[in-house]
Every structure is written in structure tokens, then in C-alpha cells.
Amino acid sequence: MDFAKKIQSGQFVITSEIGPPKGVEIEGALKEAETLKGKVDAFNVTDLQSSVMKLGSLATCRLLVERGLEPIFQITCRDRNRLALQSDLLSAYVLGIRNVLVLTGDHPVLGDHPQAKPVFDLDSISLLKAATGLMEGKDMVGNDLVGKPEFLLGAVVNPSADPLEPQIIKMEKKIQAGAKFFQTQAIYDVKSFENFMNIVKKFNVPILGGIVLLKSAGMAKFMNEKVAGINVPDKYIAMMAEASKEDRPKVSVQIAAELIKGMKGLCQGIHIMPLGWEKHVPSVLQESGF
Amino acid sequence: MLITKLKNKEELLASFEKKPFIIKCFGCKEVYFPEDKIEELLKENESKITGVARLDYLCREEFSKLYLAKYGQQIKNSGVVIVFSCGVGVQVIAKLCPEKEVLAGCDTYYLDGFQGLSVQDLNCEQCGECYLNYTGGICPITACSKGLLNGQCGGAKNGKCEVNVEMDCGWELIYKKLKGLKLENVTKQSKVLIRNYKRILDELGYNKDHIKEE
Numbered sequence: 001m002d003f004a005k006k007i008q009s010g011q012f013v014i015t016s017e018i019g020p021p022k023g024v025e026i027e028g029a030l031k032e033a034e035t036l037k038g039k040v041d042a043f044n045v046t047d048l049q050s051s052v053m054k055l056g057s058l059a060t061c062r063l064l065v066e067r068g069l070e071p072i073f074q075i076t077c078r079d080r081n082r083l084a085l086q087s088d089l090l091s092a093y094v095l096g097i098r099n100v101l102v103l104t105g106d107h108p109v110l111g112d113h114p115q116a117k118p119v120f121d122l123d124s125i126s127l128l129k130a131a132t133g134l135m136e137g138k139d140m141v142g143n144d145l146v147g148k149p150e151f152l153l154g155a156v157v158n159p160s161a162d163p164l165e166p167q168i169i170k171m172e173k174k175i176q177a178g179a180k181f182f183q184t185q186a187i188y189d190v191k192s193f194e195n196f197m198n199i200v201k202k203f204n205v206p207i208l209g210g211i212v213l214l215k216s217a218g219m220a221k222f223m224n225e226k227v228a229g230i231n232v233p234d235k236y237i238a239m240m241a242e243a244s245k246e247d248r249p250k251v252s253v254q255i256a257a258e259l260i261k262g263m264k265g266l267c268q269g270i271h272i273m274p275l276g277w278e279k280h281v282p283s284v285l286q287e288s289g290f
Numbered sequence: 291m292l293i294t295k296l297k298n299k300e301e302l303l304a305s306f307e308k309k310p311f312i313i314k315c316f317g318c319k320e321v322y323f324p325e326d327k328i329e330e331l332l333k334e335n336e337s338k339i340t341g342v343a344r345l346d347y348l349c350r351e352e353f354s355k356l357y358l359a360k361y362g363q364q365i366k367n368s369g370v371v372i373v374f375s376c377g378v379g380v381q382v383i384a385k386l387c388p389e390k391e392v393l394a395g396c397d398t399y400y401l402d403g404f405q406g407l408s409v410q411d412l413n414c415e416q417c418g419e420c421y422l423n424y425t426g427g428i429c430p431i432t433a434c435s436k437g438l439l440n441g442q443c444g445g446a447k448n449g450k451c452e453v454n455v456e457m458d459c460g461w462e463l464i465y466k467k468l469k470g471l472k473l474e475n476v477t478k479q480s481k482v483l484i485r486n487y488k489r490i491l492d493e494l495g496y497n498k499d500h501i502k503e504e
Contacts, residue, residue: 082484104443107435107453118436125440126484140484158444166465169478170441177482185444228447 003042003070003099004152007181007206013269014290015072015183015208016281017044018064020055026063032278033069039285042070042099044183044271051078051111058092065096072154073097076105081121082130082140089131093149101154101183102127102174125170125177128153132178155179157207158229159187159196168199175203183271186212186223188232190262197266208269211259213277213284214252217241249280257287264288292376292416293322294396295493296331301423302372305393306335311361311368313383315375317347321401328374328395340368348379349410355386365390377414377422377429384427384467385412391471392427394420399493418489424480426467431485433460439483 007013016036018029033043043064047057061071073092080088092100104124108116122130130140137148155174161167171182187193187209200207212230214220217240220232236255243251260270270288274281296302312332316323332339341364348354358365365371371387373380374395384392400416413432421430421439431437435453442461445452451459468474 104436104438106445109453120436120438122484123436123438123440123443126482129482156444161444162448163462163465165469165474166442166461166477167444169474172478173440173482226447228445228452 003072006041007152007269010206010268012264013041013206013208014039014285015042015044015269015271016040016278017046017271017273017275018060018278019046019049019275020057020060022052022054024055026055026060029060029278030063030067033064034067036281037069039282039290040272041269042072044072044074044101044273047074047076047103047105048079048111049106051106051108051113051116053111053113058088058095058097061092061097062095070099071097072099072101074101074103075127076103077120077122077124077127078105078108079116079119081119085122085127086130086134086139089134089151090145090149093151098150099152099154100131101156102131102179103156124155125173128155128174128177128179135178152180153178154181154183156184157182157200158185159193160185160189160229160231162229164196164199171200172203175205179205181206181208183208184210185229186210186273187259187263188230188236190259190266193263194266206268208271209260209263209267210271210273211256211284212273212275213256213280214240215275215277216248249277249283252277253280253283253287256284260284260288291321291401292318292414293399293401294324294374294376295399296324296327296374297395297397297420299331302331302395303335305370305372305395305423306338308391309338309340309367309369310372310393311340311365311370312342313348313358313371313373313375313379314342314344315346315348315373315379316344317349317379318376323374324396340364348373348375348382349412351382351386354382358383358386377416377420378410378412380420380422381412381414381427381429384422388467388470391473392422394422394427396420400490416490417485418493419486421483424476424483425464426471426473426476428460428464428467430460430464433458433463435460437485439485441477 045057045060061073064071108118137145157171217237220237223230343361370391372393372395373383376398380394397420398416399418415431446459449462451457
């Protein structure tokens with residue numbers, strides 16, 4: 001059963017993530033993804049994550065399709081205007097890509113080409129609306145398309161944002177613009193996630209709780225300081241700090257599994273962002289009881 | 291340089307139903323300001339207005355603050371404040387009247403040439419389709435590093451922008467302002483906003499003569 005059918009029939013889904021390389025050697029990432037066949041329902045492919053220039057999401061998604069894996073095409077508004085964004089969505093469809101995750105995108109100054117022109121001609125909401133329009137056979141100015149693409153559109157939300165209300169307002173607008181599922185920013189506190197889920201239950205849209213594997217205490221502290229809506233509790237930072245370098249993956253997997261077990265009764269899926277630790281995803285799933 | 295044009299009449303008339311106090315700016319007048327049209331509009335709606343103030347260079351915040359002090363009671367009695375000026379003037383008044391809904395009466399268009407009088411925290415990109423009426427008088431184009439029109443991105447941390455920790459997240463300021471005015475539904479209910487970059491070309495780019503004609 002494909003990802004769209006599974007999520008829309010209310011079943012629990014698991015997604016993971018592939019960050020394309022800086023360069024052209026993609027084989028390793030594809031092989032790692034293949035080992036997760038049957039365990040992971042779909043793979044997000046990031047679109048120049050953190051504004052770092054890399055191999056593209058569209059091409060990588062197509063390579064996944066060719067290997068019988070289902071991609072979720074991440075598309076951001078950072079680098080393309082409305083002409084290019086609409087065109088890339090049409091391209092994605094003819095290349096066999098059926099799931100799209102729409103994001104505004106990080107500002108270029110965060111990445112490795114800080115001199116670049118920030119585009120942001122559209123934002124996550126207007127791009128969702130444009131994608132919905134394409135599915136109805138019209139471009140953004142109302143011109144007819146020859147044939148209509150079909151997508152399952154998704155979006156992101158940050159359940160630990162403070163204040164939370166603007167996130168909820170935007171989430172509702174994303175749903176109105178066509179978002180059919182949500183993946184969240186990394187969760188480290190099941191209690192606050194539960195609070196968020198209680199607020200958004202009324203929207204009746206599938207939500208996949210986000211998991212980012214901690215690699216070290218330093219990474220956790222960095223995220224707490226710099227990354228929006230991430231708050232790794234001291235107990236996890238201490239667990240990572242106390243682990244020897246060889247034991248860190250094991251402890252990280254243990255933390256992730258604890259969070260997943262806490263979350264899985266609250267939402268309709270899990271989205272694992274391994275950030276380079278793809279090889280540990282199978283143990284995360286196993287430890288979490290999948 | 292810039293020119294201002296009245297916002298569409300329907301939108302303006304709806305604002306006049308909210309018992310407005312009117313502020314008109316007469317700085318930068320040598321460029322273009324739709325003075326006659328504003329006077330006509332004010333005359334037609336005279337009974338709905340709580341007061342009118344006319345100032346030179348609203349963008350000078352200290353001056354505007356002192357000058358408006360004598361209108362304190364009239365502003366207090368009003369439902370909204372409508373400002374006829376460029377986008378900077380509207381933002382200055384929104385800042386000076388945090389407890390009031392401050393609305394733009396004009397759209398501000400870019401005109402080639404030297405502009406500006408003094409260093410300013412507030413900025414107007416002269417986009418020709420002023421969004422301040424959706425955003426509590428805080429410009430989403432110039433206060434947000436990405437110029438987002440439909441709400442906050444996921445990048446702000448502790449109220450600060452992902453681009454620079456010194457910079458406030460514009461959308462968080464907008465949210466707090468609207469929340470304070472109990473107007474947070476404005477963002478929720480507004481349609482999906484998409485900027486029209488052709489507007490400037492349509493209005494000005496090909497033929498600047500009609501500005502003089504008006």
C-alpha cells in the first residue's frame with residue numbers, strides 16, 4: 001500500500017529522511033535507504049537543508065522511485081520564484097513523485113552561500129495553495145494545464161514553539177491551503193507534545209511526530225541555544241555526556257526509542273531525522289517495538 | 291522617492307465605519323500625495339470622524355509624538371486611527387498608539403530617485419499594496435527577513451530572527467500586537483496573500499506622466 005493510501009486510511013506510518021550529499025556520490029545513501037525497505041513507509045528528501053548547497057531533492061527522489069522506494073519531495077521557497085516552483089512540481093509528478101512536503105525554508109545566511117539572494121517569492125502557505133491549484137488543473141494565474149498532477153501535500157509544524165499560537169494559526173491556514181499531513185520539528189518532551197496534540201486534534205489531520213537522533217551532548221546544547229522550538233531536557237544531555245564515544249549511538253537510540261514509545265499513542269506516525277546516522281534507524285525502530 | 295495613492299474605496303469606507311481619528315502627513319508633498327481625494331473622502335464621511343490631525347513628516351517619531359499629545363483624548367475616543375501617509379508614517383503611528391488599531395489609508399509606490407530624510411528603524415519598501423492593515427501596523431515585508439506575508443516561519447528563537455539574534459522576529463511582533471488588540475483573527479481569516487511585483491510596473495514603470503496629471 002502506498003504512503004498516501006496508508007496515511008489516509010488512518011494507519012500508523014513511519015517516515016525517515018535522506019540528506020543528499022554535497023557532490024554526486026549518492027549510491028551509499030540509496031543503499032542505506034534500501035535496507036529500510038518495508039520498515040519505513042516513505043523517505044523525505046531534504047531541499048538544500050540548512051541552506052547548504054547540495055545535490056537536489058528532485059533528482060534524489062527520482063532515484064528512490066527507481067529503486068522501488070517512496071519519496072517525499074521537500075520543496076522550499078528559498079531558492080525559486082513562483083515560475084520555477086510550479087514547474088518543479090510538474091516535473092516531480094512526471095518523474096513519478098507523489099508526495100510533497102512544502103516548507104518556507106531557512107534563510108540563505110544560515111548556510112554555506114550566505115551571499116546568495118533570498119527569494120521567498122512565495123511562502124509555505126502560498127506554495128501549498130499553488131500546488132493545490134495545479135492539482136485542479138490550473139496554474140497560479142488561472143491558466144489551464146494539459147493534464148493534472150496528483151500529490152499528497154504535507155507541511156511542517158513546530159509543537160514546542162513559544163509562543164505556540166502563531167504556529168497553530170499557521171497550521172490551520174496550511175490545512176486550508178491543501179496540507180493533508182504534518183511532520184513536526186524534533187520532539188524531546190512527550191508531555192508538551194501531548195498538550196499540542198490536544199489542541200490540534202480538532203483539525204483531524206494526520207501528524208507524524210519528529211525524532212532527531214542526538215549525536216552528542218554538544219549537539220543537544222547547540223540545538224537548545226540555536227534551533228527554534230527545540231528544548232532537549234537536561235536528563236538527555238546528561239545521558240549523552242556520560243556515554244563514552246563508542247556508546248553514544250546506543251544511548252541515542254535508547255533516548256529516541258523512549259520518546260517514540262511515549263509519542264506513538266498520541267499521533268499517527270513518526271518521522272525520524274537521522275542527520276547522518278541513517279545506519280542507526282533500524283535499531284531505533286526495533287527498540288521502539290516496530 | 292515615493293508616491294502615495296488612496297487604497298480602494300470599499301476598503302476605506304469599511305474603516306470609516308469604525309469611528310476613526312484621521313492623521314494626514316504633508317511631508318514629501320512635493321512628490322505626490324492624493325490631497326484632493328483625501329479631502330473629498332473626509333468631507334463625505336465627516337460625521338463618522340472623531341478628529342483630524344495634519345502633520346509634516348510623520349516619520350520623525352519624536353516630533354509626531356509631541357504633536358499628537360494634544361489629540362490624546364480624540365484618539366482615545368476613536369475606534370481606529372487611519373493614517374494617510376507612506377508606509378513609514380503608518381508604522382510610526384502604530385508604534386506611538388500601541389493600544390489602537392492603526393490602518394493605512396494609502397498604498398505607497400516606489401519612484402526612482404533619492405529618498406528619505408533621516409535614519410529610521412522603520413522601513414517601507416513601497417510595494418504599492420500596503421499590508422499594514424492585516425498586520426497591526428508592523429510591515430511584514432520589512433520587519434521579516436524573508437518578507438513573509440502569511441505568518442511566522444519556524445525559524446524564530448526566543449522572539450529573535452534566525453538571521454540575526456539582535457533582530458526581533460517581525461511576525462512575533464505582529465502576533466503580539468494583534469493579540470493585544472484582540473485582533474489575532476485578522477491573520478487567521480485573511481486570504482492567502484501573494485505579492486504582486488507587477489503592480490509597480492503597471493502603475494508607474496511604463497509611464498510616469500500620469501502622476502503629474504493627477
